[in-house]
Amino acid sequence: MGRHFLQIPGPTNCPDEVLRALAAPTIDHRGPQFQALARRVLEGIKPVFGTTGPVVIYPASGTGAWEAALVNTLSPGDRVLCFETGHFASLWREMALDLGLRVDLVPGDWRHGVDPAQVEERLSADPGGEIKAVCCVHNETSTGVTSRIGAIRQAIDRAGHPALLLVDTISSLASIDYRHDEWRVDVTVAGSQKGLMLPPGLSFNAVSDKALEASKTAKLQRSYWDWQPLLAANANGFFSYTPATNLLYGLEASLKLLQEEGLKNVFARHERHARATRAAVRAWGGGLEILCQDEREYSASLTAILVPPEFDADEIRRIILDRFDMSLGAGLSKVAGKVFRIGHLGAFEDLTLIGTLGGVQMGLQLAGVPIDAGGVNAALESLLQENR
Numbered sequence: 001m002g003r004h005f006l007q008i009p010g011p012t013n014c015p016d017e018v019l020r021a022l023a024a025p026t027i028d029h030r031g032p033q034f035q036a037l038a039r040r041v042l043e044g045i046k047p048v049f050g051t052t053g054p055v056v057i058y059p060a061s062g063t064g065a066w067e068a069a070l071v072n073t074l075s076p077g078d079r080v081l082c083f084e085t086g087h088f089a090s091l092w093r094e095m096a097l098d099l100g101l102r103v104d105l106v107p108g109d110w111r112h113g114v115d116p117a118q119v120e121e122r123l124s125a126d127p128g129g130e131i132k133a134v135c136c137v138h139n140e141t142s143t144g145v146t147s148r149i150g151a152i153r154q155a156i157d158r159a160g161h162p163a164l165l166l167v168d169t170i171s172s173l174a175s176i177d178y179r180h181d182e183w184r185v186d187v188t189v190a191g192s193q194k195g196l197m198l199p200p201g202l203s204f205n206a207v208s209d210k211a212l213e214a215s216k217t218a219k220l221q222r223s224y225w226d227w228q229p230l231l232a233a234n235a236n237g238f239f240s241y242t243p244a245t246n247l248l249y250g251l252e253a254s255l256k257l258l259q260e261e262g263l264k265n266v267f268a269r270h271e272r273h274a275r276a277t278r279a280a281v282r283a284w285g286g287g288l289e290i291l292c293q294d295e296r297e298y299s300a301s302l303t304a305i306l307v308p309p310e311f312d313a314d315e316i317r318r319i320i321l322d323r324f325d326m327s328l329g330a331g332l333s334k335v336a337g338k339v340f341r342i343g344h345l346g347a348f349e350d351l352t353l354i355g356t357l358g359g360v361q362m363g364l365q366l367a368g369v370p371i372d373a374g375g376v377n378a379a380l381e382s383l384l385q386e387n388r
């Protein structure tokens with residue numbers, strides 16, 4: 001009875017307005033009704049990225065938009081600078097290698113974000129400008145760590161380096177403050193199924209002028225992902241191949257919700273829920289740790305929690321799914337079994353958080369983790385303070 005609690009950090013819960021919009025009849029994607037829809041969403045998505053430039057929309061998962069960012073801007077053998085902040089950053093690096101790029105990897109401990117000082121150091125050591133792109137994951141969904149893209153931009157500027165800045169915002173867009181134009185990001189990669197509160201299936205590239213310029217000489221093979229035919233068709237309100245029409249209806253509904261709430265309020269809501277979640281974790285004690293170790297980098301869209309070594313995080317998640325019908329995020333690759341993740345992003349409000357934390361608290365108790373049962377109360381107190 002009741003709704004499943006989908007508290008993984010993506011896909012997230014779809015608001016009823018979005019679900020209803022998705023249910024509209026599919027229309028001719030070469031007709032005038034579609035053209036008007038496309039124009040609305042192609043324009044309406046821009047402020048969410050903090051850009052006035054073009055945003056390319058693909059019928060694809062976020063991984064597709066990663067590939068698009070690389071193949072449109074780079075050539076075989078180009079060097080790119082990557083950071084081992086967690087699972088998703090590691091996958092992006094592997095893709096770069098698969099595509100024939102050379103990767104300079106800055107190793108990491110999966111508890112910190114991209115260090116701007118390291119960016120400056122690596123780029124300063126490359127006076128010939130051999131490094132063509134810096135690839136960063138804004139919000140590392142496997143660890144709950146948010147890298148400071150504004151500070152990374154400043155580090156690139158201090159090094160006086162011409163590299164492109166490519167940023168994955170798949171689990172931060174529309175949840176955490178992000179400024180494509182102000183931070184002079186060249187390609188911002190995003191997906192539909194996290195902060196945008198849509199089902200999986202759409203992904204995005206926000207593209208700077210510099211990235212468009214780079215695409216004219218970029219030699220990596222591309223066809224489906226090529227920006228040029230899409231941008232040319234978009235200029236008339238169409239796509240160069242069949243778009244995901246119904247997801248675009250959903251996107252329009254989601255943009256309306258975001259606009260009504262106001263992006264500033266959306267970001268503040270996510271921060272409030274992240275603070276309350278951390279208050280619960282600290283009050284639970286019992287050897288639980290917030291995985292993120294730098295408070296400047298706490299993620300507002302999810303919290304990854306390290307369990308004491310004698311417990312299995314997957315077993316705790318299994319109990320919670322079995323007894324309380326709630327899905328939590330699993331620990332991925334290096335932290336599998338050691339970490340579980342609470343997604344508090346997208347269509348999510350104070351009482352959703354309390355229900356979520358209630359399920360986590362009971363699950364921890366049932367698994368025998370020696371926690372203090374004051375965790376949910378600490379979260380309530382945190383929310384109460386912020387509602388005064």
Ligand SMILES: *Cc1c(COP(=O)(O)O)cnc(C)c1O
Nearest residue numbers: 061062063088139141170171191
């Ligand atoms: C979810 C996620 C991805 C993967 O996106 P897919 O849609 O599964 O391809 C990549 N990066 C980050 C940061 C993510 O959160």
